[in-house]
Amino acid sequence: MSRFNLEILLGIILVSLTTVILVVYGFNEEDRMAEAGETQHARAIEVGAGLYENNCSGCHGIKGEGILGLCPPLNDAEFFTTRLKEVGWSSSLEDYVISTVSSGRTTSTRPDQFAGQGSPAMPAWSDEYGGPLRPDQIQDITTFILNWESTAIEGVVIEALATPTPSPEEATDPVARGQKVYLDRGCSGCHTIEGLSAGTVGPNQTTIGTLAETRIPGMSAEEYILESILDPSAYLVEGYPDNVMPKNYNDLIEPDQISDLVAFLLSLR
């Protein structure tokens, strides 16, 4: 067989093979596209989870459980079933979340329960409205938030990781317990303690233990901090407006937790 004829033969075989490959690939294409869509959705959730942790968890809770007095939960049945009717939103929940996250909220819709962090109650997050996030990032956060639907209304249960029993040292140390209260009860969402939290709504507390000693003449540091937690309007740090910090921590936090919190803040010098 001459080279010429061999090439004709091989050429015909290869064209047939190529056609077969393409046809088989084509039959599988619908499934592949669907799978690619799912992967992209999964990736959006992963990215959204990271963004949520960095930007939203300080106020809305690390797992979207909300913080009473501050920001509403995003992972409960109410959010997925009645919230749209409550605010009179006619479009989808996804649009509602995107719109709220993008432009924020000037005043709270439930000021008695969730006052937000002042005015605005929730800042605008989209860079189109002066916030730090791009639209695609807000889309990813929304995809992540909507992924709570199955646990919120479909009865799926996600067991949380059991926290290890605190070491004896931690359990008996009010400062360590107070730090946990500080982180768990939303203080870190608004206040900065260098190396621990980075909120900018309220005054910096990195050295509050020292500052509190001299803030009000005749008042001890301990008394001042306690007063500021229970009655935030009693003394206002310059540059920070009144009526931003919730005034009902007396009801929200157990008395012994408050004393732990005070002990922790006193230790910041």
Place this chain on the structure above:
Amino acid sequence: MLRNLNFQDLRQKLGFAIDNRVRIITAGLGIDELRAVLRGDPPTEKPNPRFKVHTISFLFHIRPRYYQKGSTILAHTFRLGFMTVLFYAIELITGIVLMVYYVPTPAGAYASILEIMSEVPFGNLMRDLHRLGAEATVIFTFLHLLRTYFTGSYKKERSFTWITGVILLGLTLFLSFFGYLLPWDQLAYWAVTIGTSMAEAAPLLGNEVNLLLRGAPDIGAGGLLRAYLLHIILLPLLAVLVLSIHYYKVAREHGISLPARYEEGDVSPEVKKDSKRRLDFLPDLFSHEIYLTILGLFLLLLVTIFFYGGAPLENIANPQQTPLDTKSPWYFWWLQGMLKLGDKSLMGIVIPTLLVILLFAVPYIDRNPYRSFVKRPVAVSLGVLAVLVLILLSYMGLPQYGIEMPAATRIVQDMSPEEGVGPLQDVPYDQLQQGFYIANETPTENLCPDLDFGCPEFEEFFSLFTDRVNEAIDSGALENGDAVIVTENWQQDLKKVTMRITWDAPETGDRKTYERHIYIHRNNQGE
């Protein structure tokens, strides 16, 4: 009237009419002749109509009338030039299809790539072909240059062809480089940022060139549009122009070089004469080109579908966050490697420019008239040396080489890179059982008693993590190092993995912590 109709006559007339039409389309080849061409038979008419085609048809006019038989030996050319053109054509066709869906704006680009991958039938295939074809174009262009260099085919009348070839190599690299930015993911954004920042080091005009390329101090909407226009209009037009000149020189002026042994070797006159025998374009060369096209397409498709993991797409470009381990496209690693050797201006601009000039001037520097290996030892050994240096420099260009990163960061990055997949992503989703896994405390075996088949991949991952931490502790990089992996169920089908390493800072003795949170979704596995 019907009785008068002569069917013999009619058939002949009809055949004649069809034949005429065919001759107009094929620039002179009749039906019988066409068949003979396709079967490799000798010409059916005299004078040979196959030569006439080259005068009448434009497309055949720019093709060679013949090549010398000796110059078409496979082991001499390896068909590298043809393959380069073939891949250029594939890039052109797949590129046009991709352009239908692609949007050259920062807000739209990444989304349009996602759309191509999940909503467009055969869209992902087109993207993979385009990506792989681009790599192949660069590879084949470079191999073609090497072949030309080592067979000494750049000498005498071919020196100008060599220069156009070097220009084409540059155009190919830049075409590929600017195409790299278009998906607008972290990989693209930072690779091109690194690449264009080299221009900044150029004396006098550096800043201006950089600004011209990026459209702003940083790559943004303007930079993307510029890269897009360079990629789809300016560079392709230039490439077509230079390629035409390059090809016309070969096809119509000096042909492909004969292997040196026929030209200057000690071979018998018969062999020499046979090597100069003409192989006509029609049918021999043409049919071989068709065969090569079929073969090239088949192989590309085969590799793309069965062996290629898919063109990479990392997270959307984020100008605020430089990922760890950024690198330029692989064909510029050698440049990155050079940059690590010294001054940015000298190593990034001056020496590369000199090298390019040197490459252009090869035919004029090398005055040795001989072409066979043994008669040009200096040129051949310099060529081999250059290739080795290029490989070495490319290795040095890798981010793993010569860039120090704190040990904890390095370990976590190696376990689960910010972009792409690492050992953590290779662990099956269900094996990520909730819990605290403390290095050197938690046993590395039997970690998942609740699972029927245990979690061998996770155990392997955990012991790898532990080994890396211990290595760092032993080398003194992590004094009093502690490391923990925490796995939590976060949402349905979503897990959160925390890797935390703490150690004593060497000077101050402060306790330092490096921590990264990684979220893993069930459906984003098995890539």
